[in-house]
Amino acid sequence: MDAIQLLLLSVLVFGVGAVASLLLNNNSRSARYVSGIAGMLASAVGFAAAVLAAVGRSSVLVLAGPLPFGNFSLHIDGLSAFMVGMISLVGFAASLYSISYLEQYSNRSLGVMGFFTNLFIAAMILVVTVANAFWFLVFWEMMTVASYFLVIFEHEKQESIRAGYLYMLVAHAGTALIMLSFFAFYINSGSFDFTAFRLTQLSPAARSLIFLLAFFGFGAKAGMVPLHIWTPATYSAAPSNVSALMSSVMKKTAIYGILRVCVDFLGPSVLWWGWVVLFFGALSAILGVLYALSESDLKRLLAYSSVENVGIILLGVGAGMVGLATKQPVLSLLGFLAALYHTINHAFFKGLLFFGSGSAISQTHTKDLNQMGGLARRMPWTGLAFLIGALAVAAIPPFNGFVSEWFTYQALFTASGNYAVSVRVFAPLLAVLLSLAGAMAAMVFIKAYGGAFTGPFRSEAASQAKEASGTMLAGMAFMALGCLVLGLGAPFIAPYIAQVAADIPTVPLLPVAAGVWVFPAQITQAVLSPPFVAILLLGLLVVPLVVVALYGGYKAGRRTVEDPWTCGYGYSHQMSISATSFNQPMNSTFSVLYLLRTLFRRPFGAIAAWSKRARDGFSRNEPVIENVVSRPTTRFVEYLGQRIQTLQMGDIRMYCLYIILTLAVLLIVIFK
Amino acid sequence: MTSASMVLIGLLQAFLILLLAPLFSGFARVLRAKMHNRRGPSIYQNYRDLVKLMKRQEVVSEQAGWVFQATPYVIMASMLLVATIIPILTARSPFGWVGDMILVVYVFALSRFFFSISGLDTGNTFGGIGARRELLLSVLIEPVMLLVLFVMALLAGSTNLGTISIKVATGQIPYYTSVWLGMLAFAFASFIEMGKLPFDVGEAEQELQEGPLAEFSGHSLALLKWGIYMKQVVVVSLFLAIFLPFGSMTVDSIPGFVLAVVVFLLKVAIFYFIAAIFENAMARVRFMKASAVTWAALGAAILSFVFYLANV
Numbered sequence: 008m009d010a011i012q013l014l015l016l017s018v019l020v021f022g023v024g025a026v027a028s029l030l031l032n033n034n035s036r037s038a039r040y041v042s043g044i045a046g047m048l049a050s051a052v053g054f055a056a057a058v059l060a061a062v063g064r065s066s067v068l069v070l071a072g073p074l075p076f077g078n079f080s081l082h083i084d085g086l087s088a089f090m091v092g093m094i095s096l097v098g099f100a101a102s103l104y105s106i107s108y109l110e111q112y113s114n115r116s117l118g119v120m121g122f123f124t125n126l127f128i129a130a131m132i133l134v135v136t137v138a139n140a141f142w143f144l145v146f147w148e149m150m151t152v153a154s155y156f157l158v159i160f161e162h163e164k165q166e167s168i169r170a171g172y173l174y175m176l177v178a179h180a181g182t183a184l185i186m187l188s189f190f191a192f193y194i195n196s197g198s199f200d201f202t203a204f205r206l207t208q209l210s211p212a213a214r215s216l217i218f219l220l221a222f223f224g225f226g227a228k229a230g231m232v233p234l235h236i237w238t239p240a241t242y243s244a245a246p247s248n249v250s251a252l253m254s255s256v257m258k259k260t261a262i263y264g265i266l267r268v269c270v271d272f273l274g275p276s277v278l279w280w281g282w283v284v285l286f287f288g289a290l291s292a293i294l295g296v297l298y299a300l301s302e303s304d305l306k307r308l309l310a311y312s313s314v315e316n317v318g319i320i321l322l323g324v325g326a327g328m329v330g331l332a333t334k335q336p337v338l339s340l341l342g343f344l345a346a347l348y349h350t351i352n353h354a355f356f357k358g359l360l361f362f363g364s365g366s367a368i369s370q371t372h373t374k375d376l377n378q379m380g381g382l383a384r385r386m387p388w389t390g391l392a393f394l395i396g397a398l399a400v401a402a403i404p405p406f407n408g409f410v411s412e413w414f415t416y417q418a419l420f421t422a423s424g425n426y427a428v429s430v431r432v433f434a435p436l437l438a439v440l441l442s443l444a445g446a447m448a449a450m451v452f453i454k455a456y457g458g459a460f461t462g463p464f465r466s467e468a469a470s471q472a473k474e475a476s477g478t479m480l481a482g483m484a485f486m487a488l489g490c491l492v493l494g495l496g497a498p499f500i501a502p503y504i505a506q507v508a509a510d511i512p513t514v515p516l517l518p519v520a521a522g523v524w525v526f527p528a529q530i531t532q533a534v535l536s537p538p539f540v541a542i543l544l545l546g547l548l549v550v551p552l553v554v555v556a557l558y559g560g561y562k563a564g565r566r567t568v569e570d571p572w573t574c575g576y577g578y579s580h581q582m583s584i585s586a587t588s589f590n591q592p593m594n595s596t597f598s599v600l601y602l603l604r605t606l607f608r609r610p611f612g613a614i615a616a617w618s619k620r621a622r623d624g625f626s627r628n629e630p631v632i633e634n635v636v637s638r639p640t641t642r643f644v645e646y647l648g649q650r651i652q653t654l655q656m657g658d659i660r661m662y663c664l665y666i667i668l669t670l671a672v673l674l675i676v677i678f679k
Numbered sequence: 680m681t682s683a684s685m686v687l688i689g690l691l692q693a694f695l696i697l698l699l700a701p702l703f704s705g706f707a708r709v710l711r712a713k714m715h716n717r718r719g720p721s722i723y724q725n726y727r728d729l730v731k732l733m734k735r736q737e738v739v740s741e742q743a744g745w746v747f748q749a750t751p752y753v754i755m756a757s758m759l760l761v762a763t764i765i766p767i768l769t770a771r772s773p774f775g776w777v778g779d780m781i782l783v784v785y786v787f788a789l790s791r792f793f794f795s796i797s798g799l800d801t802g803n804t805f806g807g808i809g810a811r812r813e814l815l816l817s818v819l820i821e822p823v824m825l826l827v828l829f830v831m832a833l834l835a836g837s838t839n840l841g842t843i844s845i846k847v848a849t850g851q852i853p854y855y856t857s858v859w860l861g862m863l864a865f866a867f868a869s870f871i872e873m874g875k876l877p878f879d880v881g882e883a884e885q886e887l888q889e890g891p892l893a894e895f896s897g898h899s900l901a902l903l904k905w906g907i908y909m910k911q912v913v914v915v916s917l918f919l920a921i922f923l924p925f926g927s928m929t930v931d932s933i934p935g936f937v938l939a940v941v942v943f944l945l946k947v948a949i950f951y952f953i954a955a956i957f958e959n960a961m962a963r964v965r966f967m968k969a970s971a972v973t974w975a976a977l978g979a980a981i982l983s984f985v986f987y988l989a990n991v
Contacts, residue, residue, distance in 0.1 A: 380802075381742060383744045383745075384742075398789075401788070402788070403785060404778070404786060404789060409785055413781055416781050416838075417838070420829070420832065420833070420838060424833070424836075435826065435829045435830070435833065435984060436984075439825055439826045439829070440822075442784070442821050443818065443821070443822045445785075445788070446788070446814075446821040446822070447818055449788055449814070449817070450795075450811075450814040450815075450818060453792060453795045453796055453799070453810065453814065457800070457807075457810070460744070461746065461747075461801075461802075462801070462807075463742055531836070531839075531842070532837050532838060532839075533779040533781075533837060533838040533839055534775070534776060534779070534839070535777075535778045536776060540778060543760050543763070543774075544756050544757065545756075547693075547755075547756040547757075547759040547760055548752050548756045550697065550759055552752070554902070554905075555898045555901075555902065558730060558734065558898070559733065559734055560733040560897065560898030561898070563734055563735055563736045563737065563897055563898065564737070565736060565737035565738070565739055566736055566737070566738050566739070567738075567740075568738055568740055568741065569740070570740060570741070570742075571740040571802050571806070571893075571894055572740075572894060573803075573804065582802075582804045583799075583803070584799060584804065584807025584808060584810070584811065588807075589799075589807065589810075589811050590811070591811070592812065592815040592967065593815060593818070595967060596815065596819075596967070596970045
């Protein structure tokens with residue numbers, strides 16, 4: 008079997024699993040098992056397809072029709088194989104984790120859940136392999152709708168419905184922009200095929216327009232600032248297995264889209280494109296992590312941290328695009344390598360963290376960090392898994408997050424030697440922002456781990472928590488292992504990712520690893536050996552052990568007391584630092600940046616108030632204008648107003664409206 | 680990428696730091712006492728404290744998890760790792776084949792990560808407050824350190840600490856204005872990383888940066904204190920390696936080694952002496968005002984970068 012056949016088989020298994028689980032809707036237990044096992048099987052097959060495609064480099068399938076304007080064609084090149092591999096691995100872990108995790112939802116229709124989960128993963132796999140714009144949009148939409156239904160799984164909760172609505176809204180605004188960018192290609196090339204997109208000759212203005220449309224369209228799905236507003240609400244409302252899938256892999260389909268359209272199709276970048284990407288990357292990284300810091304809702308915290316990580320990925324993409332624009336192939340290679348590496352790393356550690364938070368939440372029945380505490384004593388394995396995820400996301404060596412951030416630093420360092428003055432000025436400053444984000448990310452995850460897993464039990468439920476069961480632990484173990492392998496195995500994994508990175512815009516492939524070392528193309532610039540870091544850290548642990556043993560420290564023994572020391576007063580768990588008070592110094596130090604969040608919200612409040620005034624105005628005028636004219640109008644406006652009112656928390660509208668209108672006008676002006 | 684002598688020198692460096700760290704801290708205590716017109720402890724007092732603590736029974740709160748137990752070991756191991764990478768006795772980076780300056784910055788983050796969690800782990804109030812203060816300082820200081828390191832790395836064309844050190848030692852990177860400004864900013868950052876006034880007071884451990892120490896006792900406390908002493912020397916060594924690497928070996932030889940050790944001890948002692956003057960000449964500052972002072976360090980770092988861009 009070749010890669011394409013395996014891929015189709017995988018999609019077929021997903022489909023069978025989806026339907027079977029729907030049929031078993033009345034028996035929640037079998038629905039859980041059938042959908043989970045089918046998802047695991049299909050993911051395994053999908054991974055096999057990715058491996059085959061990666062070895063064989065590329066694989067194509069074209070079916071004529073069934074629609075006159077779009078052949079159904081699949082194309083697995085290096086980038087697609089990479090994405091399919093990542094989606095399959097995370098899909099496998101999520102399916103495994105779901106089997107036990109969903110038990111708590113047994114009184115709900117788990118068949119429906121299984122149906123949409125399998126559909127969701129299958130749609131993502133198809134999105135990253137399909138090679139026709141029309142079908143891309145079909146699967147993109149399928150992915151959005153399936154995930155929407157997963158988000159509103161607990162649909163009796165107002166929170167879920169509102170989150171789902173917001174998600175739907177932003178997702179479709181993004182889809183509209185993507186659609187426009189595809190149309191711009193279509194107008195020029197006369198075909199919806201990606202191959203035609205790649206070959207078509209465009210005017211500079213049209214290329215820039217397509218870049219902007221695609222970047223913001225996909226950016227909405229990636230959740231970059233300021234289009235991130237849907238992510239905290241959505242991830243918080245969805246069950247944890249779904250949040251894990253959405254954050255780990257669905258976001259990455261947007262990164263895939265950006266790479267595919269802005270780098271692969273459009274070819275050589277213009278310098279300011281790179282700057283746009285770098286600017287929004289830096290903005291997302293800093294604001295994402297700052298907002299994460301101020302959250303005490305565990306899942307919202309993780310959602311904001313995803314915003315930060317998308318920012319870091321975009322820093323890599325931007326550096327790569329700057330490299331293309333300034334004809335510096337080494338920089339392109341490093342930038343895209345860093346971006347792709349961080350993409351897969353984030354998939355693993357963020358998936359792991361969502362799994363861990365799911366276990367904690369299923370035991371404590373709260374997302375509030377201030378109501379957890381001490382869970383590591385009740386659920387040690389979940390605690391360990393969460394700690395590994397936290398170390399990885401905080402870029403602590405030798406875990407995987409560090410390796411990809413190291414490559415990002417090296418890309419920015421390489422960029423600093425660029426002949427373009429603007430690049431030389433800003434690249435080092437971006438590195439500083441990255442280090443600032445890194446230091447704050449460490450703080451965020453110390454707070455998350457510290458708040459949930461250490462200290463006193465801060466609620467009754469926390470003190471009675473039990474270790475997560477069976478497949479949940481297996482799912483977390485799988486992801487934790489992935490984090491370790493991606494970190495320690497960097498010298499073996501980086502060359503493969505470099506190969507993928509070099510193929511997107513076709514830049515010369517340079518060696519980035521030798522033996523147990525990785526280096527940024529030039530060995531004199533820097534070397535890093537993650538395996539040696541791990542070996543030395545573990546080996547040097549012997550020193551303190553020997554020192555203590557030498558002085559007879561272990562003979563002295565230890566005594567356990569009930570409470571920590573409180574200067575002689577009686578201890579109460581309120582005395583410990585809670586998650587909310589933890590970041591008080593940060594809140595006051597960076598208060599200016601938190602103001603931005605309020606500012607982002609302002610225009611949406613204004614539009615809601617305006618619509619209300621307009622409605623009131625119409626109703627007041629009723630006696631003056633003939634009833635015949637006014638009543639239907641009022642009713643219509645009232646209806647509209649009510650519609651808008653229901654969107655009241657839909658912060659994003661104003662932006663989307665602005666963007667779509669502006670771009671539509673631009674389109675008309677340019678293509679007239 | 681490596682040779683046996685480099686491995687040996689790296690391990691010797693780690694051993695030297697391990698052995699001498701309490702001595703330097705003792706030196707700082709003596710200086711402090713003299714400046715206060717007190718008689719003060721002996722310079723060896725820290726060794727005696729450590730030995731005594733090692734033999735004491737450990738008292739642990741019921742709430743403490745394994746992170747709390749592991750922290751002293753992790754901190755000491757990470758400081759030892761950094762001590763092997765920084766060019767201390769030789770101008771090259773002995774364990775440069777393990778990683779570069781970015782790794783060093785993030786290994787500091789590793790020790791800080793465990794240190795802070797250990798503060799939260801016990802549920803102790805002071806531990807938690809100490810943890811969050813430690814982290815705020817790191818957020819304010821880490822960008823300064825990284826920017827200065829980046830400027831020096833750009834001048835050297837490599838992020839390898841050894842390459843930077845050699846180029847400064849041999850005059851391939853002359854002392855430009857940017858290097859002076861970078862030195863100023865980095866010295867400031869090192870001073871804060873060492874946990875000195877105006878942000879920290881050695882005698883009031885339970886409320887400030889060393890807050891997470893509150894719950895430790897017995898050999899854990901001994902190890903942790905030792906680790907913190909080591910961190911201070913390591914931070915100073917990093918500063919010296921980048922900005923004042925003269926006296927270090929450029930060719931391996933026994934006399935060179937002895938000379939390098941002596942010069943290193945002198946340089947660290949002088950740094951401690953200057954730090955002690957600053958520390959004792961300053962009043963304590965309200966912690967929330969810390970950012971106002973650190974912006975100045977960031978300013979110096981940015982100026983250094985600007986001068987680098989202007990090639991002066």
